[in-house]
Amino acid sequence: MNAEQIRKLIVLMAIWAALLLAPYWMAPLGGYTALATRVLVLGLAAMSLNFLLGFTGVLSFGHAAYFGLGAYGAGLTLKFLALSTPLALVAGMLLGGICGAILGLLIVRRRGVYFAMVTIAFGQVFYYIAFQWSSLTGGDDGLRGFSRQPIDFGLFKLDILTNANNFYYFVLFCFALAVGAMGFILRSPFGRTMIAIRENERRSRFLGIPVERHIWIAFTLSCFFMGLAGALYALVNNFADPRGLHYSQSGDFVMMAVMGGMRSFWGPLLGATVFVVLQDYLSSVTVNWMSFVGLLFVLVVLFFPRGLLGFFQRSKA
């Protein structure tokens, strides 16, 4: 193994060490486990979005819709179908992914701002449905009346409802699976075609890559991951929020990816951490936290567009 590979391995190990030990190093810093869980889930969402945005170069701004769908899918499953956490997660993931697959078919021929506009508009459709169909979704109040269920491993039950640490590790496990899958895909020949499309779409087409089809696949995959993140998020609060479907949530995810560094695999996780911590801090300190968040957007775009990890010139997943 050469020097670069060793360096990468060390960085990877450091990241995982930090994640594994989070409940222990957070407390002295004034944090708490539930915050870490939240950051992890939102980080997964940002990474799922970045799978499309940063690695395929596709400007999807309505991606929160699939996040929200995942949340509602999980919540509705727990509330009406079965008291099973794994099933809820799978249901959320499928709901987000399948809707993404269908919508993706409609929009993959568009690019740039047109694509962005349409994704935003479609995202709003789901927001609107969640709001209006209040008999099913609880409308403005959101979906309540469900909670994450202990996981039955046969020999013992893992209580993730009352034990925050247990839940954190459970979420970390799901995170690891998802992130592992993402990394695996990005390193594959298919993943390389995604990067090729981002780098030069015309050249990709003239190398025999069916660009629209590959974008659709990348879009669908990212929606599946997004749905999983949403499902996990519903479990975090035992609550599914229609605002999670709104385009402002999409904007938050994009900002996390940009802030952390779009060309970097782990960037969005870092971006999510900074964003969540900042937002929490600001809303506790001032009533006008919204202006500051807006200001953050403006400043990052104008002065910091490559993000924190964007100092690396090229990305290798």
Add this chain to the structure above:
Amino acid sequence: MNVLEINNVTKRFGNLVAVRDVSLSVAPGELCAIIGPNGAGKTTFFNLISGYFPPTAGSIIFDGQDITRLATHERVVRGMARTFQITEIFPELTVFENVRIAAEVSSGYRLRPWINRTEAAQVHEHVEETLKLVGLETKTDRLVGELAHGDQRAAEIAMALALKPHLLLLDEPTAGMGDQETYQITQLIRRLHRDSNYTIVLIEHDMRVVFHLADRICVLDQGKMLAQGTPQEIAANETVQAAYLGYAA
């Protein structure tokens, strides 16, 4: 069987007729050069061949199959590779990575989430061989965006070659190059033609290059095929002489 048969293609953009009733046949192993003044329709003609847009009329037969309505990537998969006047590469990837993508597509791996060690090794070897063919084997880990113009064009050609094409379409391969680089690329194309027997169609403005390389020359003017023939015939053709050979270097 001819590699390429273009039958009476016409391309209209609204009221503008960019290509008018042009026919061309290219035999295996032939190098055909298309020349003509700016605006003659050469690039439009290329775009028709490579599938950037469909012709208004006429048909295109490639390796005996009608590809007139086929999308670009399908034509590539069937063995047609193209380079562009303004080099189209992946600037922030290395030379190796650039060519690897082409190699993986041509091996049929483009949708694969995983390839095993043997397959990866084969791809690796394929890439190395192709790079050796174009003379870039010492620069495999350089970012393509940082290379000199001539090397970038060579990299682009390597990508085209990695696709194992039956037909190479080169759009002004020496565009924007000084004498040294022009020589380099011309020699490369000559090697590909004479030693590796590639069938090549190219657009060129530099007459030295054209006369050095071409088996056959086609002259386009205002969308129409003015003349076709060997370099000697074209050089002797008075109509062509009067209009075009005066302007080139």
Add this chain to the structure above:
Amino acid sequence: MMTQLLLFNVTNGLIIGAFYVLMALGLSLILNLSNVINFAHGGFLVIGGYIAYTITPYVGFWGALLLAPLLTAIIGLAVERVLIRPLYGRDPLYSLLLTFGLAFMIEDGTRFIWGPQGKPVTIPPFLAQPLSNELFFITGYRLFMVAVVMIAVALLFLLLRYTRLGVRIRAGTLDLETVAALGINVRMLRSLNFAVGIFLAGLSGVLAAGQLGLEPTMGTGLLMPSFIAIIVGGIGSLPGTLVGGLLIGVASGVTAVFFPAASEAVIYVMMAVILLTRPRGLFGEEGMMS
């Protein structure tokens, strides 16, 4: 009875549509020339309304109607110069994010300056009268709004067709490079174009204030329909945006007769239908998609 109900809703729809048109045209102008999706457009609407509220005691209703949009446009000019100009030529992602953040700042800012409660807005009493007992739903103010919109739209199209600025904007929409090569100051063109778009947003705000009342979040509800008006009408086409806005307004109004709950959903359905059957929009041009 049914016809009267239908008439009521179609008229309602046209009035709403007129609103959508005014907003969507401004958005469309900015999108077409500068490739920027102005998420803060709703914010400028709000600014327009609040400025009108603030200056009415000094210049009266009519003065505010003229001055508030102008002042809003000047603010828009400043914003464009300082914040948006650095982003031209970059990935459209960045202008999207920036205007997005800007929208937050504007909403919170108005809340900060004028307070979170809605403000009462007085309109000249003669406008508040309904037209007649039969057509009770057509109040003078609503007619006035439609009239103002019509005049504004007419002036806009006249501007675009006959003034030098307008011709340059139209040319720039089609081919900005050539316009630049002709020696025209493209930066100034973009700034002025942006200002015109913001003027329309500010005007919408003044009108909306009289109709809906004034509060910091009033702009957000109009942003999505404006988007959809543009998608339905066809990106790149101003007449398309005009038609799109009216269409979705009327569709919304008519649906309210039969399925009141679905009147908002119907505009999304229309968008989906357009994307499936004629993706470039009613008046859109082939190839305007990227």
